[in-house]
Amino acid sequence: MSAPLHRPRRLRKLPAMRDALAEVTLEARHLVHPVFVTSRSESRIIESMPGVCQWPVEEAVERIAAWRELGIVQFLLFGVVEPDAKDGRGSMADADHGPVMRLIEAVGRARLDVILWADVCLCEYTDHGHCGLLREDGLPGDVENDPTIDRLGEIAAHLAAAGADVVAPSAMMDGQVRAIRQALSKAGHDSTALCSYAVKYASNLYGPFRDAGEGGMRHGDRRGYQMDDRRTREWAREIALDIEEGADMVIVKPAHTYLDIVASVRRAADCPVVGYHVSGEYAMLRAAAERGWLDLREAGLEVTRAIRRAGADLVISYLSPELAQWLD
Numbered sequence: 001m002s003a004p005l006h007r008p009r010r011l012r013k014l015p016a017m018r019d020a021l022a023e024v025t026l027e028a029r030h031l032v033h034p035v036f037v038t039s040r041s042e043s044r045i046i047e048s049m050p051g052v053c054q055w056p057v058e059e060a061v062e063r064i065a066a067w068r069e070l071g072i073v074q075f076l077l078f079g080v081v082e083p084d085a086k087d088g089r090g091s092m093a094d095a096d097h098g099p100v101m102r103l104i105e106a107v108g109r110a111r112l113d114v115i116l117w118a119d120v121c122l123c124e125y126t127d128h129g130h131c132g133l134l135r136e137d138g139l140p141g142d143v144e145n146d147p148t149i150d151r152l153g154e155i156a157a158h159l160a161a162a163g164a165d166v167v168a169p170s171a172m173m174d175g176q177v178r179a180i181r182q183a184l185s186k187a188g189h190d191s192t193a194l195c196s197y198a199v200k201y202a203s204n205l206y207g208p209f210r211d212a213g214e215g216g217m218r219h220g221d222r223r224g225y226q227m228d229d230r231r232t233r234e235w236a237r238e239i240a241l242d243i244e245e246g247a248d249m250v251i252v253k254p255a256h257t258y259l260d261i262v263a264s265v266r267r268a269a270d271c272p273v274v275g276y277h278v279s280g281e282y283a284m285l286r287a288a289a290e291r292g293w294l295d296l297r298e299a300g301l302e303v304t305r306a307i308r309r310a311g312a313d314l315v316i317s318y319l320s321p322e323l324a325q326w327l328d
């Protein structure tokens, strides 16, 4: 019988040894929890995302306070509005009576000691469902880049004025980071952080989010502005541009399916990197767990650690409340 000289198992035998040697950490402070706030008066369960709800403003404040108790400090806000409140320019994104604007102000009044990230995009608020402004003649076609980035700047400045700590543009328009940074600066919000969705793929894994945000499209798709998953180097250009334009942090979305990209971005960027564990990735875990095919707790922790291990400083996760409880 041969005796191996090297036995990696020596360091795996004792649980305390395994804990002592763990290099990847996952704590509640690493989590950013997405919150859907609705202009309706009642909460609504999102069927394709078990455990996730749309909350009216007052209830959202209570939920955020409860999640804060679990150690979650950061929240990413998305608004949901009635179809008849949508228009061509996404007015409800930053109207004073829009759900996100109201929630930011309500959380401010409640003094919850949390960090509020506001998604900056048009798709949840436009009647056509695209992330930007369409041609004025109403013809379906490419989203108009340059008028859109001005509109995104306007929205970001309003969200910052309401009290958003971080604005997170997700429209994938060229030059959006610079336009927003300038709009923030002009409005006196130089200290508002900007976390750009720098690397956002046109993924099929956003399906459940469309139910949650009620941002389905009337025509077309988003491949004209979101990235193509078959390209392996484009992320470098997007990251370089966004950092050069003034982004303080960058998001890779989706994260779990694109761990190679998270790792590459980590090596290339000197700013914090955020991985977005998206709705479809979440729904897959939930659905398998519901059937008893995997253990939600163990698989959820492992997947989130994988995103951290790939290099993400923060993980945006719909599983944040459960993760925070399991980590406790």
Ligand SMILES: [Zn+2]
Pocket: 121, 122, 123, 124, 130, 131, 170, 171
């Ligand atoms: Zn969008």
